[in-house]
Amino acid sequence: MKYYEVTSLFKGKKETKTIKAPNKKDAITIAKTKIPGILLNIKITSAPLEDQFSEFKEKFFKSVIKKKINSKALIAAIRQLAVMTDAGISIHDSIKEVKDASVDKALKIIFSELNDDLNSGLSLTQAMMPYRKELGDVTLAMVELGESTGNMSESLEKLAEILEEIEENRAKFKKAMRYPITVMIAIAIAFTILMVYVVPKFKDIFSKFKTELPLPTKILLFLENVIHNYGFYVLGFIIIVIVFVKYMLVNNEKFKYNFDKYILRVYLIGSISFYATMSRFTLVFTELIRSGIPIADALETSLLTLDNMHLKHKLSSVNVSVQRGVSLTQSFSDTQLFEGMLIQMIHAGERSGTLDKMLDKVTNYFKSRFNDLIDNISSYIEPILLGFIAAMVLLMALGIFMPMWDLAKAVKN
Template sequence: MPAFSYSGRNSAGELVNGSLEGATSSAVADLLFSSGITPLEIKPALAGAKETAEAGASGGFDLFGDRIRHVDVLLFTRQIHTLLKAGIPIMRALAGLQESAVNQAMKKVLGQIRTSLDSGRELSLSMARHPTVFSGFYLSMVRVGEMTGRLEEVFLRLFDHLEFERLMREQVKSALRYPSFVVAAMAVALFVVNIFVIPAFAKVFAGFGAELPLLTRILIGFSNFTVHWWYILIGAIAVAGAAFRGWVATTAGHYEWDRIKLRIPIAGKIIHKATLARFARSFALASRSGVPIIQAMTTVANTMDNAYIADKVERMRDSIERGESLLRASIGAGVFTPVVLQMIAVGEESGALDEMMEEIGGMYQNEVEYELKTLAQQIEPILIVMLGVMVLILALGIFLPIWDLGRVAMHK
């Protein structure tokens, strides 16, 4: 029986790691849930080990078939909410959604969830057998809905949450389309000049037999290196990229890179605000669903796509466990603005913390949307300066020798 290594959180919210033997990763997930541990990651203990066919199916991944996308989960969430609100039993609802599903991978997952429910498992536990389809936050909210009897309401809030995430992704892609095109055009132009233009001028300069300026010699040297040793340059870029990906894959590297991303000009503040908007929306959703604040903090920390801010949220949870208020914990985190801290204080005093967190999420979302709408205008001056510097270097490197030779000829 294969062994799987796992990481998860126990009922106290503490991070636990270990290994278990099981037929598949889904079986290991069942064992962890039964022991009170919410799994965050389950993978083969041996590097390069292959998942079994059952594990691959439960993950919703098919190499040659359909793949489950964010919009598929979004559509499923909305439909299951509508069906449950209409009073249709969960098994009938899943059967109807399975038959009407266009995505074959999603249809397969829904069938496996129905089979799991038939065997006596709860909905959240059945969904947990598909960790690549349903996130930890999604599963936690479904479990809360089961415990409180408000499953259809939880699915509606999850739909709003997923819709918010989809909107953010689309806005980011739209905002980066123009800058990406400009950078790509600059890269192509630099390649053409370096491979074809500079070598042609180098042959002309060689016929003059005169000493060339330093900038020209640098450009010609780099061009010659690119033309004759291009494979070394490509190999160095590939090795650097692989090394960076390997560093980011480590826990320390991932944390440090997420911290650095927040300090990148222009993009850093957008990432920061978008992450805090997700935190506030997730916390409000968990709080409205009746999740205790400590458990809500643990659940929300697991949904953060930035390890640095997730660590801040976990420290906030630890501070609250020690008896501090949410306001003092938020101040200690050092990631919130004074306006947000004031809204948190009002929410705690009035007992409407979930409403205040929803307002904070909306405020951050509006700021992110504004930043994204003006992103092209903010990046444009930087692109113009970069383009100007590139043109200046090329122009000086190519035309300085011609200008010097012309000046010498005039003096003769």
């Protein structure tokens, strides 16, 4: 959000006020609806010092502690809106009814603000803009589609289906990751207990040895020393790093771009992230094309749904190429994100005029690849977990027993 200084003429007097808006166009719209009198001038200005400090605090805590609205409550609210608008009830009255019926506190507050903004003359898309992070880019994209096509009920119904699919994928991923995360936590606890209670007893014995200790024992004693003397510092450092990364991901675009680019190269997680993102992009893009939206506009709206900045940057080039007159097939091919089979399907759709049907098949392909990864995630992770457990057991065994063997040989000789 940026700050704009608005100069207006009201009852023969000039008045200057400061408003917040994402861009100058929205600032003019807000100024016309909320500031009385004739609008004389509007220019960007710096935020007051106290606002800068409070904004930093708000950004920091929002980055670290994300208070998201309940996704199931949002889906239910979207479905209610779809039913009421389909019945011919105005969007303003529908928003008001959903606000009164909602039991989710965060959602109730948002819909209350939406109701006030609609009363002031803003469109639903403009009213939702300040709540982009809470409602999601997919919601804004589909609401904008409903307003542009004039078929809000159909767009809201499709939005509910998309959100349900995203929530289902998220639930699948969490369920699949529950087992490996539980195993990793159990291993970490067991290793810490061994380091705190078992290794120190052997440390006293090893300190009496006059011979050079083997490498596994040195590693074991080093880890014990770090955990025993600097354990809380290490824990604090890890927490600080996590908080810092979360803050930078929200507030630094360059950091997020590099992070998103790197995460796509990480084993398994990169593939899951790629197929989930591409499935969401093609799903929204297909629905926009099916609704008769021009390709360039559909691409621009679909890009809003992408979280991964690296993929968003690559797919943005498609929009630029299409506007220059390059075919959609060639534009998608240049990104190197689509397999040859998918490019051929898109090409066939362009030539036969059935682009939406072919894109639907592309979406199903990405979705099936994502589901396959999620359904078999345990089999992909188990070899890594077994290797990690074996390495830890081997380190413990060699670290403790090798000096004993050396001592036994020395006594025997």
